[in-house]
Amino acid sequence: xxxxxxxxxxxxxxxxxxxxxxxxxxxxxxxxxxxxxxxxxxxxxxxxxxxxxxxxxxxxxxxxxxxxxxxxxxxxxxxxxxxxxxxxxxxxxxxxxxxxxxxxxxxxxxxxxxxxxxxxxxxxxxxxxxxxxxxxxxxxxxxxxxxxxxxxxxxxxxxxxxxxxxxxxxxxxxxxxxxxxxxxxxxxxxxxxxxxxxxxxxxxxxxxxxxxxxxxxxxxxxxxxxxxxxxxxxxxxxxxxxxxxxxxxxxxxxxxxxxxxxxxxxxxxxxxxxxxxxxxxxxxxxxxxxxxxx
Amino acid sequence: xxxxxxxxxxxxxxxxxxxxxxxxxxxxxxxxxxxxxxxxxxxxxxxxxxxxxxxxxxxxxxxxxxxxxxxxxxxxxxxxxxxxxxxxxxxxxxxxxxxxxxxxxxxxxxxxxxxxxxxxxxxxxxxxxxxxxxxxxxxxxxxxxxxxxxxxxxxxxxxxxxxxxxxxxxxxxxxxxxxxxxxxxxxxxxxxxxxxxxxxxxxxxxxxxxxxxxxxxxxxxxxxxxxxxxxxxxxxxxxxxx
Numbered sequence: 001x002x003x004x005x006x007x008x009x010x011x012x013x014x015x016x017x018x019x020x021x022x023x024x025x026x027x028x029x030x031x032x033x034x035x036x037x038x039x040x041x042x043x044x045x046x047x048x049x050x051x052x053x054x055x056x057x058x059x060x061x062x063x064x065x066x067x068x069x070x071x072x073x074x075x076x077x078x079x080x081x082x083x084x085x086x087x088x089x090x091x092x093x094x095x096x097x098x099x100x101x102x103x104x105x106x107x108x109x110x111x112x113x114x115x116x117x118x119x120x121x122x123x124x125x126x127x128x129x130x131x132x133x134x135x136x137x138x139x140x141x142x143x144x145x146x147x148x149x150x151x152x153x154x155x156x157x158x159x160x161x162x163x164x165x166x167x168x169x170x171x172x173x174x175x176x177x178x179x180x181x182x183x184x185x186x187x188x189x190x191x192x193x194x195x196x197x198x199x200x201x202x203x204x205x206x207x208x209x210x211x212x213x214x215x216x217x218x219x220x221x222x223x224x225x226x227x228x229x230x231x232x233x234x235x236x237x238x239x240x241x242x243x244x245x246x247x248x249x250x251x252x253x254x255x256x257x258x259x260x261x262x263x264x265x266x267x268x269x270x271x272x273x274x275x276x277x278x279x280x281x282x283x284x285x286x287x288x289x290x291x292x293x294x
Numbered sequence: 295x296x297x298x299x300x301x302x303x304x305x306x307x308x309x310x311x312x313x314x315x316x317x318x319x320x321x322x323x324x325x326x327x328x329x330x331x332x333x334x335x336x337x338x339x340x341x342x343x344x345x346x347x348x349x350x351x352x353x354x355x356x357x358x359x360x361x362x363x364x365x366x367x368x369x370x371x372x373x374x375x376x377x378x379x380x381x382x383x384x385x386x387x388x389x390x391x392x393x394x395x396x397x398x399x400x401x402x403x404x405x406x407x408x409x410x411x412x413x414x415x416x417x418x419x420x421x422x423x424x425x426x427x428x429x430x431x432x433x434x435x436x437x438x439x440x441x442x443x444x445x446x447x448x449x450x451x452x453x454x455x456x457x458x459x460x461x462x463x464x465x466x467x468x469x470x471x472x473x474x475x476x477x478x479x480x481x482x483x484x485x486x487x488x489x490x491x492x493x494x495x496x497x498x499x500x501x502x503x504x505x506x507x508x509x510x511x512x513x514x515x516x517x518x519x520x521x522x523x524x525x526x527x528x529x530x531x532x533x534x535x536x
Contacts, residue, residue, distance in 0.1 A: 185368030185396040
């Protein structure tokens, strides 16, 4: 009984960490630009597929492969910035238009990745070991544990950056009012660019870590965008912690419903739950002041 | 100190400022008055480089800033208090002030400089001292205006531009703000004041400009302009005067 529950909680925590990482990275971009990036899951896909490219095809050791992977997602983030965000903001496009632009970018990235890797599921090599490790009666592996640790590390790093540094203050100010941020002498464009890069790195690392557990294929991005988006709106898009907590909540619900009911109904049940939450709390469970002021 | 030479500017190819020349001498208060839509705010936003300049030249301390970016203009010491105050509502008063300090944050000895500037603005607006941890959006309009002015002063500006500071405020609060502006001038600050309330603004000013439909219609020492026909013309339209 207890064993099953703790096993499910661990599974939920693992999936929740992935959704949490995506929710976190969505809210980092939203925080500085008020844009919901529909190409976020593609960064995760690029992370996983880059692991295949650099660790299997080119046989690089994992630290080098991780640096190369981060370089790939940073290039993708810059392409999104210069190819979609800047041209559209320059023409004073509404946030919704920019969001549709990110959706178009997601489709382009998917198409390019398809040409490169094809449609098949690829084996993503683990950075750390997948060998089962026993902690008490729990069976896990270092890859899974490190995913959870990385989630916590990024969460703390993001919190520190946004709420404890001067730079973070300028990021938050740019999200609240980019025009007035400019009038303070803040280079808003660079702030937004940084948030794209930071967010893409979080998602890329998430992809590299979860690849071995989920399997990697070029179409994995869309579902992950949806899950990350659900996490972010369940918790509250305005705050990275709320979005991350939303991710954990969804991961847990998924695991518990699959464990005690059937995995068939897990997803629709979660959607219904989120709808109910949003009816009562339109800004998410932990929807904070920053979101409500808008 | 600041000079606009035959500047035409506007948004999306429309012309909001038509061949306008304005000069702001160091240490003076210059007021630009005129009715809504006369192009007053465009002047401030043109100097802040938020508006496209089609022709003409803007210089500050002899340096051409026509092609500069907004942040570069702030770095030079031209700081704006935007229309409608526009404090960062979800952030605290202190965070708002800290953002105003951006210009000096990368300069020498920022921590000490920050405390100096903070003490300076909190002495000007003692009320903010008690409210330093309050979220700016929860304050009254007058208090938000104090935050907006203080935020700009945190940058230790050479030229302070205020866009309609009296907008939506009670007359008593407006008087307070204008008194502070006088005090700032005595401290040596150069001020560009854009106002719909012409009489108070011109009374305060060393020099003034009356604008209508994107052009300067009259200029002169502030007090001389207060009963200038162009003023009535600007607010009431041409027919009403003739």
